[in-house]
Amino acid sequence: MSFQVGQTVGDYQVEGVLGRGGMGALYKVRNRISHRVDAMKVLLPSVRSSSTEITGRFEREIQVHASLRHPNIAELYTAFQLDDQLLMVMELVEGPTLESLLAHAPLPVELSIGIIAQVLSALGYAHRQGVIHRDVKPTNIVLTRGGAVKLIDFGIALAEFNPRMTQTGMVLGSLAYMAPEQLTGQQSDARSDLYSVGITLYQALTGKRAIDGANEYDMMNAHVHQVLVPPAQLNPAIGEELSATILKSLAKQPAQRFQTADEFRQALSPYLPTSSSAWPQLAVSHLETGVQERVATMLPVEKIPSSSRFHSAALAVLHRNLAQYVGPIAKHLVLKESREAPDLDVLCRAVSMHIANESDRAAFLNACRTEFGAETRTVEAARPAQTPATPTPVPTASWDTAWLDRLKKDLAVQIGPMARVIVDRAAKKARSPQDLLSALAAEISSPEERSRFQARHRAD
Template identity: 35%
Template sequence: MDQLIGRRISDRYHIKRLLGSGGMAYVYLGEDMILERLVAIKILQPQFNGDEEFLQRFRRESRAATILGHRNTVNIYDVGEERELHYIVMEYVEGQTVKEMIRLHGPLPLEQAVHMTKQLLEALMQAHSHGIIHRDIKPHNLLSNERGEIKVADFGIARAASASTITQTNTMMGSVHYISPEQARGGVVSARSDIYAAGIVLFEMVTGVIPYDAESAVSIALKHIQEPLPDPAQLRQGLPQSLSNVILKAAAKSPDDRYAGAEEMYEDIRSALSDERRNEHPYFIQEGHANSKEREWSDPQVAEEDTMVAAPAVQEDGQEDVGPETPADRPPEKTKKWPYVVACIVVFSGAAFFYWLLPEMFVVSGTTKVIPDVLPTQTAVWEAAWAGQDQVLQEGAKVWRQVEL
């Protein structure tokens, strides 16, 4: 895409140089010739030009993200198209991504990691309050400027991407390390999916490594669904249990076991480095159960279509962990029915036997009894020959009446 350098888009944005590229777009440094300011211009890669459904979502979601205007989000200034180019004009943040910081310096100082996470959560609070879910929170999308401020990028474009068919390995591999279990299963995404990703990002910031890795995107996604999160306290010496608990709670498998929203996680992490909380008890989730407070959590700002019903937690052996059985959990004892079953077998066996010799009409104590819908109607021609069987039939009739009762 070097041919774009030096070009002017929409007779307003002058493209100066390439800043980077990803699976979906190229990012250029540009200049707004009208407002005389530097901007970042994200131009979609050509292969998306033929996907009209994706382009419609791209325009709609990107324009929706322009309402955020938060200090911790990369503000979107303009969305447009010119001939074959579809682009977003954004705030230019001079600095580096959190991913680059981790690659260069390893685990971040705890105070810095907490400060960055708080800024991320503030951006999520703003977005979720407007019904916007990011869906692709990762350190690659967190930009840090020279003042140490965090800016979250790609609001809106992530939702558009979720509806498109993107097969680029680098795109999937870059995002799948932070994907929530419900996203990995193809389920409905909610604000708590962003909370999960924020927990994984915090895990990487304090440990310097990602919790799940494999050779393929599918294998990594399965690990998010099936494998327990490694204890971050085991990967960083001296990590306070309180901060480890924040990570474990944010990145719980079930959305119901996570924080109710960004506000709750923000309030918890504010005091995570305090001396009073350093040695608190480890956060533990009983598989298949959440306490009453957690079950009452909800996402009031998320549309009904983004509601998630979590799948039951499963142990490693594939069996659901239902906890210790209590008297209230035990099903009521069932009445033994085998005597009635035996009686039925005897009666029907006798009926089948007599069907071949004396169809349907039986003489019992001088009266004729018809058993409806069991034997076809015929004349009792063998009546005299089988008169000695009266007593047997009477006993069978008694058993039959008891079974019917």
């Protein structure tokens, strides 16, 4: 059976259909108690009763998702059985896929590298947990409107590769992005995911798939034997060094590729969005064929400067506070709003509107009142949220709460909103300030940024 809009399913009410297929459906649902809007994936009873393979894959997806907690991986909230149906409720990730952005044209170098760096951060974490994604491709990479990149669909993660066709007629994994060893029946591992990332990056920068063919045999043969055209030949903006880095990720033999996601990300670090780079705002164009999302503008991301209205120190405070809720895009949002706001009071309120959750918005505005004092005297005091917020874990009493707060703000600049939860969890386990710093620094993928983070807070 399929669910209808308005129907109640356990503690959830169906608000819309996100997609349907031969094996199941994906719904937009609202929790009747918390009112949070989530996504619900349902395996059809007919499939569950007729295909142990597909049922097993769905159950593995639930188990894998349950073991992963990372800001760049869509989160699983719960899974349950309802009558003869198997359901999983997960984070609703709204935004364009990388595939939809590439339908129009290649992306700028800095934007492509910024997206792929977040994918590699997610994969590095997953690989350390023993999870191989096995289906990295542009349709499984989503750019949220808050500026984060989410890796989705762990439906075949951890599944042992079998080159035969499944009962639904689809090869496990998407052929254009699969590593040679997956196609030849050899043992695949984390380096197979990195090959798929390389293929994706190649396409993002050139607008063309590195591997293509008239049929499945041609594509499989190309993965195993074809010498690839250097991406710099297709897009001179790429440069020879970056081109060589991409080709290394696409080596036919796993031993000749990057060996870890962190190593790959480090090789891309010179091209990451930095103080002189850019990051996108996503806009929606309403076309006759529907809503298509594209990259509409590129905001400069320089070091936030002083202006006739605002000192750089005040803007830096807003940046740190906002990063706890929206991640690395915070700097760009603060810079954008600072161009229009007439005073600090208006700027705080304008920046707060980029925070989706009402209770988080209230906490942000309270922080503005505390840090800026009289200059934000007209900022409304935080009102109780209509929806009860998930309580934040209380740090261990022995820690200096002001120091923990500084750690959360600083770490949020590197990894996004999950910083608050990570700091609180680490504080419960750490036996000393050095233990805590080491645990938090391990969440930062860049060795340079990791060292700077530790140096800044040792002085505290």
